[in-house]
Amino acid sequence: MNRATWRRLISYLFVAACGLSVLIALVPLVMILFFVISQGVQALNVEFFTAMPKPVGEPGGGMLNAFVGTLMLIGLAAALAIPVGVISGIYMSEYAGTRLATMVRFAADTLNGVPSIVIGIFAYGIAVLPFRQFSALAGGLALGVMMIPIIARTTEELLLLVPGSLREGALALGATRARAVFSVILPAAIPGIITGIVLALARIAGETAPLLFTSFNNQFFSTDVRQPMASMTVQIFNYATSAYDDWIRQAWAGALVLVTFVLICSLLARVVTARLQRLRG
Amino acid sequence: MRGEYGFRLAIGAVAVLVVVLVAAIGVELARQSWLSIEKFGLSFWTTSIWDPVAGEFGAFPFIWGTLYSSIAALLIATPIALGIAVFISELSPAWLKGPLIFLTELLAAIPSIVYGLWGIFVLVPAVRQLELNTPQALRELPLFSGAPLGLGMLSAALILAVMVIPFTSAIAREVLKTVPVAQREAAYALGATRFEAIRAAMFFARTGILGAVMLGFGRALGETMAVTMVIGNTPQVSASLFAPQHTMAAVIANEFTEASDRLYLNALIEIGLVLFIITLLVNAGSRLLIWAMGRTPARTARRVATPVTT
Amino acid sequence: MKFPADSVICMTNRLVAGAGLVALVAATACGGGAPQQSAQSGESPSAGGTVQINGAGATFPNPIYSKWFAEYTKQHPDVQINYQPIGSGGGIRQLTAQTVFFGASDTPMTDDQLKEAPGPILHFPTVLGAVVPIYNLEGVSELKFTGQLLADIYLGKVKKWNDPAIAKVNPGVTLPATDIAVAHRSDGSGTTFIFLDYLSKVSPEFQTRVGANASVNWPVGVGGKGNDGVAGLVSQTPGAIGYVELIYALQNKIDFGAVQNATGEFVKASPDAVTKAAAGAAMPADFRVSITNAAGAGAYPISSFTWLLLYQAPSDTVRAKGMVDFVKWALTDGQKYATDLGYAPVPATVVQQELATLGTIKVP
Numbered sequence: 001m002n003r004a005t006w007r008r009l010i011s012y013l014f015v016a017a018c019g020l021s022v023l024i025a026l027v028p029l030v031m032i033l034f035f036v037i038s039q040g041v042q043a044l045n046v047e048f049f050t051a052m053p054k055p056v057g058e059p060g061g062g063m064l065n066a067f068v069g070t071l072m073l074i075g076l077a078a079a080l081a082i083p084v085g086v087i088s089g090i091y092m093s094e095y096a097g098t099r100l101a102t103m104v105r106f107a108a109d110t111l112n113g114v115p116s117i118v119i120g121i122f123a124y125g126i127a128v129l130p131f132r133q134f135s136a137l138a139g140g141l142a143l144g145v146m147m148i149p150i151i152a153r154t155t156e157e158l159l160l161l162v163p164g165s166l167r168e169g170a171l172a173l174g175a176t177r178a179r180a181v182f183s184v185i186l187p188a189a190i191p192g193i194i195t196g197i198v199l200a201l202a203r204i205a206g207e208t209a210p211l212l213f214t215s216f217n218n219q220f221f222s223t224d225v226r227q228p229m230a231s232m233t234v235q236i237f238n239y240a241t242s243a244y245d246d247w248i249r250q251a252w253a254g255a256l257v258l259v260t261f262v263l264i265c266s267l268l269a270r271v272v273t274a275r276l277q278r279l280r281g
Numbered sequence: 282m283r284g285e286y287g288f289r290l291a292i293g294a295v296a297v298l299v300v301v302l303v304a305a306i307g308v309e310l311a312r313q314s315w316l317s318i319e320k321f322g323l324s325f326w327t328t329s330i331w332d333p334v335a336g337e338f339g340a341f342p343f344i345w346g347t348l349y350s351s352i353a354a355l356l357i358a359t360p361i362a363l364g365i366a367v368f369i370s371e372l373s374p375a376w377l378k379g380p381l382i383f384l385t386e387l388l389a390a391i392p393s394i395v396y397g398l399w400g401i402f403v404l405v406p407a408v409r410q411l412e413l414n415t416p417q418a419l420r421e422l423p424l425f426s427g428a429p430l431g432l433g434m435l436s437a438a439l440i441l442a443v444m445v446i447p448f449t450s451a452i453a454r455e456v457l458k459t460v461p462v463a464q465r466e467a468a469y470a471l472g473a474t475r476f477e478a479i480r481a482a483m484f485f486a487r488t489g490i491l492g493a494v495m496l497g498f499g500r501a502l503g504e505t506m507a508v509t510m511v512i513g514n515t516p517q518v519s520a521s522l523f524a525p526q527h528t529m530a531a532v533i534a535n536e537f538t539e540a541s542d543r544l545y546l547n548a549l550i551e552i553g554l555v556l557f558i559i560t561l562l563v564n565a566g567s568r569l570l571i572w573a574m575g576r577t578p579a580r581t582a583r584r585v586a587t588p589v590t591t
Numbered sequence: 592m593k594f595p596a597d598s599v600i601c602m603t604n605r606l607v608a609g610a611g612l613v614a615l616v617a618a619t620a621c622g623g624g625a626p627q628q629s630a631q632s633g634e635s636p637s638a639g640g641t642v643q644i645n646g647a648g649a650t651f652p653n654p655i656y657s658k659w660f661a662e663y664t665k666q667h668p669d670v671q672i673n674y675q676p677i678g679s680g681g682g683i684r685q686l687t688a689q690t691v692f693f694g695a696s697d698t699p700m701t702d703d704q705l706k707e708a709p710g711p712i713l714h715f716p717t718v719l720g721a722v723v724p725i726y727n728l729e730g731v732s733e734l735k736f737t738g739q740l741l742a743d744i745y746l747g748k749v750k751k752w753n754d755p756a757i758a759k760v761n762p763g764v765t766l767p768a769t770d771i772a773v774a775h776r777s778d779g780s781g782t783t784f785i786f787l788d789y790l791s792k793v794s795p796e797f798q799t800r801v802g803a804n805a806s807v808n809w810p811v812g813v814g815g816k817g818n819d820g821v822a823g824l825v826s827q828t829p830g831a832i833g834y835v836e837l838i839y840a841l842q843n844k845i846d847f848g849a850v851q852n853a854t855g856e857f858v859k860a861s862p863d864a865v866t867k868a869a870a871g872a873a874m875p876a877d878f879r880v881s882i883t884n885a886a887g888a889g890a891y892p893i894s895s896f897t898w899l900l901l902y903q904a905p906s907d908t909v910r911a912k913g914m915v916d917f918v919k920w921a922l923t924d925g926q927k928y929a930t931d932l933g934y935a936p937v938p939a940t941v942v943q944q945e946l947a948t949l950g951t952i953k954v955p
Contacts, residue, residue, distance in 0.1 A: 011474035015372055021364025022381065025450075028443045029388050032399045036391070055658040056932060084295055091296035095289065104296045106564055107303040112496060113560030114306065115503035115530035117537065118553040122306045125313065132689045134645065148299060153496060154452060157489045161459040178288040192455040199389060199451055206392025209505055209534055212677060219660065220643065220671045228645060228673060237394055238676060241817045243842040244654065255395045262390035263383070270382075332808035333779075334801070401823050409828075430772065430828065432813055514777030514814030525813045531777075535816060539680030539779025539805045541704060 033259075040256035043249040049257075053219060053235070056244045063254055065221040069136070069230035070205070070258075072223065073215060076140025077204055081147035082197060088148070089155025089193075090181055096160070105156070112149035119145050120210030128214060136229035139215025143207065147200035154196025158189040191273040198269045202262045208233040232258050307557060314551035316544055325551060331516045331532075333540070338548035340555050342516040346526040347556065349434060350508065351501040353522075354441035358501075359494055362446045363483075366453035366493075371479050382454075389447035397510035400440050405431040405511055408439070412523050427523040432513035435522040440511055441501045449497035456489030457482060488571050495567050502560055505530040529556040643671045644910050648682025648695025649781050650817070651836055652897045655718055655932050656695070659925050663917055670913045679781040680805055686712070686900055692910050694900035697781020698788075698805070699879035711903040713952070714878040715918055715945050716896035718926075719869055719935040721837040721860040722786045723847040723893070725825050728752060728767065734848040735760050735857045738793030738884065738892070741850070744771060744832060745790065746797060747811035752830060760851075767830075774824045774833035777814025779805035785895040786834045789883035837861075838933035850893055853886035864891035865935035874941050878948075896937075904953050912954040919949060 047060050054061030088108065092101045119142050127138035162185050170180035186193075211217070216228035217235065232254050239251035311318070317325065321338065328339020369381050409431030419425045427433070460482045468478040483490060513525020514535060529552050540546045653676040660672040677685075679696035686694035687708045699714055724736055737760055743749045749756050753766040776783045784805050791798040801807050815821040818839045825833040826845055837860050840847040849857040858864050868885035884892050899918060905911045922945055926936040937945075 007474050007477070011476035014476040014479070018364040018368040018372055021361040022368050024361055025365055025388065025443075025446055026384065029384060031403060032391060032395065033387070035399050035403065036395055053657075055661040056654045057658060058661075084298055087292050088296040088299050091292045094292075100293060100297065100300075102568075103300050106561075106568060107300040109495060109499060109564040109567075110557070110560050111299065111303050111306075113499035113502045113563070114557060115505055115533065115553070117505055117530065117534045118310070118503075118556065119306070121313070121533075121537070121550065121553065122309050125309050126305075128690060129688060134690055145302060148302070149499075150496065152299065153492060154455070157452070157456060157492050158459060161456065161486070161489065163461060176288065177285050181288075189459075192459065195451060195455050198386070199448060202386065202389040203448075203500075205390070206394070208392075208394060212538070216645070216647075217673075217675050219657070219673050222643075227643070228675075233392060233394070234675075236392070238653070240394065240398060241650070241819045242654065243818065243822075243836075243839040245842070255392060258392055259387070259390045259395075263387060266386045266390070267383070270379075330808070333806045334804045334808065401820075401827070406827060428770070428772075430813065432824070509777065509816050510820065514816065515809075515812070527814075535778035535814070536806050538678035541680040541683050541805075545806070 036252060036256050036259065039249065040252035043253035044256065048250070048253055052221060056242075056247060059246065061250065063232060063235055063250070065218060065230040066232040066235045066254070067257070068221070068223065069215070069218065070232045072225070073136060073139050073143060073211070073229060073231055074201065074205060076136065076225065077143035077147055078201070080140065080144030081151055081200065085148045085151025085200070086155050086193065088152040089159060090186070092152065092156040093159035094177070094181060104152075108149040108152045111145065112153070116146060116207050117209035120213050123210065124213040133226065134214065134216035134228040136215050136225040136227065139211050139229060139231070140225075142210035142214045143204040146204050146207070146210065150200040150203060151196050154199070155189070155193050158192035159185060162188045190276060194269045194273050198266045201265055205258060205262050206233060208237045307554070310550055310554040310557055314547045314554050317547035317551040320544065326555065329516070329518060333542070333545050336544055340529070340552050342518050343527050343529040343532050343552060344555065344559065345518045346434070346512070347502060347528040347530070347559070349526070350437045350441055350512070350528060351498060353434070353438035354445055354501045355494070355498055357438060357442035358445040358449060358497060361442075362449035362497065363453055363490070365446070365450040366457055367479055367483070370454050370457040371482070385447045385450055388443065389451070393444070393504060393506040396440055396444060396507035400436060400507060400511040404440060405436050408436045423520045424522060427519070427521045429523065430513065430525060432511055433523050433525045434512065437508050437512040437528070438522070440507050441504055444504060444507060445497040445501050448500055449493045452493035452496060453490050456486045456493065460485050487574055491567065491571050491574065495564070498563065499560065502556070502563070503530055505534045509534055529553070641669045641671055642909060642913050643673055644693070644913055645691045646672065646674045646693040646695065647677050647685045647691045648900070649679040649697045649897055650676040651697050651720055651781055652695060652718060652934070654838070655929060655934055658928050658932065659921050662925070662928070663920060667916075670917070672917060678779065680779055682900065692905070692907070693914055695898065696900060697895060697897050698784045699898060700900065710905070713901050713903050713948060714898040715901065715949070716878055716898050716937055716941060717921055718929050718937065719865045719894055719896055720933070721865050721891055721894050722782055722834050723837050723840050723860045724832060724834050724850065725822065725840050725845045725847045726832045727825050727829055727845070729829065731764060731766070732846050734764070734846070735851070736848045737851045738789065742790045742794030742797040745773060745775070745809070745811065746800060769830035772828050772831040773812030774815055774821050774828070774831055775809050775812045776821060777816050781805065781897070782818060782834070782836055783807070785883060786893060788881055789893045792884040841933060850891070852890050852892040853884050854888065854890070856888065858889060858891045860891045860893070862930045862933065862935040864889055865894040866938065868892065868894040869896070869935070869938050869941070874944060878945070901952065903951060908953060908955045911952055915949055915952050915954055919946065922946065
């Protein structure tokens with residue numbers, strides 16, 4: 001066959017391979033979802049969302065304190081990670097050639113590879129032991145530290161891909177560097193940055209190990225950040241590893257709720273992004 | 282420039298926090314593992330014994346297991362993830378994009394313990410069946426030797442691959458989205474096929490894509506819960522995909538809560554330190570790679586991508 | 592892509608959206624600033640209002656402890672006891688570091704551990720439990736094991752199910768020629784300690800080669816995480832053998848074997864058999880005792896107490912009073928919940944001894 005036909009053939013094969021990879025990824029997804037839904041839906045009722053945990057042998061009970069706890073922990077983590085991550089990303093892209101930027105990039109990638117339990121041990125060492133107190137703040141610290149590298153690196157990568165003409169245009173109009181970044185370049189990359197934030201949230205929403213030694217978990221309802229705080233992941237872990245059907249079913253229901261929550265977050269992020277893009281025209 | 286230094290100082294101060302954080306983790310790990318470092322020194326990295334009762338500790342089986350499982354996972358996941366990213370950003374019809382993105386994010390949303398439980402009840406038996414049905418000729422090879430337990434390196438690599446795919450593909454997708462239209466139009470104008478135009482776009486975004494792959498690798502290196510439930514948790518060094526092995530993150534997660542002996546605890550934390558150092562080395566290596574690959578793209582891109590008409 | 596120059600105008604909209612997001616995040620974070628009426632901050636004594644007491648430790652008694660704490664709070668709404676099952680060793684560590692008020696462990700603290708603590712710690716046995724050998728053999732539902740046999744399986748000396756050593760102890764049972772797939776715990780655990788304590792007592796070779804600890808260097812076998820991990824492993828793998836707490840075998844309906852006790856009798860675990868094992872043991876003043884390899888009719892040899900750990904002279908006397916009252920309740924009224932959940936109650940003589948020791952803790 002001549003060269004043109006050969007090239008076209010390669011192209012078709014490539015397209016087919018991409019389509020195939022989508023299908024391959026969907027298989028485990030469907031299996032896992034089916035697994036979680038079929039197991040979890042049995043224990044899903046109104047009481048699950050509004051009641052407190054009950055001991056074994058008593059039917060019913062819910063995860064109210066765990067829902068609230070997880071939301072607060074994620075809030076604390078995001079409050080730490082979003083500013084630090086985005087600003088670090090800005091630095092890495094604006095001053096890309098400097099030594100500090102290289103160090104920060106290196107540090108962020110390393111941080112990303114540290115296992116969650118090691119970060120938990122670290123947060124335990126600096127935020128729990130000295131105060132002799134498990135607290136939601138320590139848990140938020142551990143989770144926030146895990147989010148930072150994901151947000152920082154995605155911010156950096158996307159800012160770097162914004163065309164240079166934009167920056168040059170802004171600077172030519174007399175804007176300061178700060179103005180150029182915050183008014184022109186950053187908004188152009190916001191959709192991608194939001195994806196990075198949502199990815200980071202998804203990453204930490206399912207984490208158990210770093211919370212075991214920081215926010216500890218709490219059988220009772222509490223919104224005090226200086227005290228142990230319930231979280232869905234630890235509660236799911238405790239229930240799933242027990243021997244009781246009642247608890248195990250609740251663990252699955254909890255897992256289902258957790259997955260749904262993360263999805264809602266990403267959908268919201270998508271809506272906000274679309275809104276912003278429509279505004280920009 | 283007006284306000285230049287102020288701006289640079291302000292955001293630099295925040296950025297330096299990341300470096301301080303990493304240094305602090307390293308220091309804290311070293312401090313809490315000092316007993317073990319003193320006792321074993323460098324031999325900790327090469328010894329294969331893990332005996333809490335006798336007080337003999339060596340990290341080699343865990344280093345082996347971690348690298349083996351992560352690299353295997355990366356080999357499986359990267360082509361699939363990039364294929365998905367390309368499909369979503371370049372090939373799929375507009376109505377399909379949203380649902381596909383949604384589905385990939387769904388994979389990222391599943392907590393690792395759920396992956397682990399699915400692993401035990403679904404993946405491991407399936408892998409066991411696969412192992413039982415492997416032809417005898419292949420079984421002779423060290424890569425496929427061993428009892429068909431189902432638990433082992435293969436299950437771990439597969440589950441890690443599934444967990445890594447959404448991360449790598451989401452970032453690769455975002456990166457591909459920001460390749461200027463001009464690039465592709467130029468390629469098509471020159472008579473490129475679909476594949477060749479996409480290849481050009483991927484080349485343009487190569488540093489971003491490599492960054493996506495590295496983030497996925499980092500995820501695989503540090504993953505704990507899902508791996509520990511399917512890998513068999515046996516500290517042994519084996520080339521076989523079928524053999525149960527162990528990883529650094531898994532051994533820490535398993536034994537940290539119960540280790541009440543000083544030396545034991547220090548040894549476990551030293552494994553954390555080893556993992557930390559390995560992540561540092563892997564990053565340094567990939568930094569060099571990215572530097573070599575991407576010496577020009579960002580700068581050149583900004584100049585080249587200045588649209589003439591848009 | 593178009594990037595209009597009037598992005599500055601759109602900036603306001605973006606700022607508003609961004610501020611909204613930040614406010615949402617900050618609201619959830621700040622909402623927890625004010626302590627609720629029902630929870631006290633820090634470890635300082637409370638002046639009226641509810642007291643929350645944090646504890647950590649063994650996973651084995653978690654079901655009954657959660658039942659107890661819930662029942663107790665119903666009767667005493669001003670006391671909330673928050674217990675987390677992070678493992679026996681974890682409980683001991685956190686207690687020593689004073690990040691929790693009390694600990695719980697399936698194995699008594701060693702002398703070294705007691706020395707490391709900032710103050711004297713008392714042990715209080717609360718319930719009894721059993722560790723059973725589970726297996727997955729098609730067509731075989733009743734198996735007997737001697738201690739030596741179990742030790743040899745876990746040493747890797749007995750490799751197949753139809754090994755003469757197994758057949759000798761189980762006459763008349765058809766044993767298949769399958770390999771034995773050994774399963775043990777990958778995580779450190781009190782359950783492991785109890786099992787190994789027993790094996791070390793019955794097999795000197797096991798004692799030297801492996802020893803008894805929460806985590807050991809296993810000669811053979813794969814590791815499952817947690818009791819559920821081992822239970823799952825065994826129920827999924829044909830020809831597997833493992834060890835779990837009794838309740839896991841019962842709840843998951845896995846076959847478990849009878850074990851030979853020191854008198855030579857083969858006993859299958861049950862709350863009754865466990866109580867008999869405890870009855871034979873001489874209880875020292877500090878309650879640190881091992882009752883594995885018990886002798887006596889009907890006594891199950893792989894049984895153990897589980898303990899609550901309390902400081903003898905804590906500075907927080909209000910919490911101390913809360914815990915002392917609770918332990919008193921648990922040892923008397925609480926025991927009636929034990930058998931339903933698969934545990935055995937503490938013998939009456941031991942309870943008397945404990946109540947006396949409780950009196951030595953300083954309370955207001």
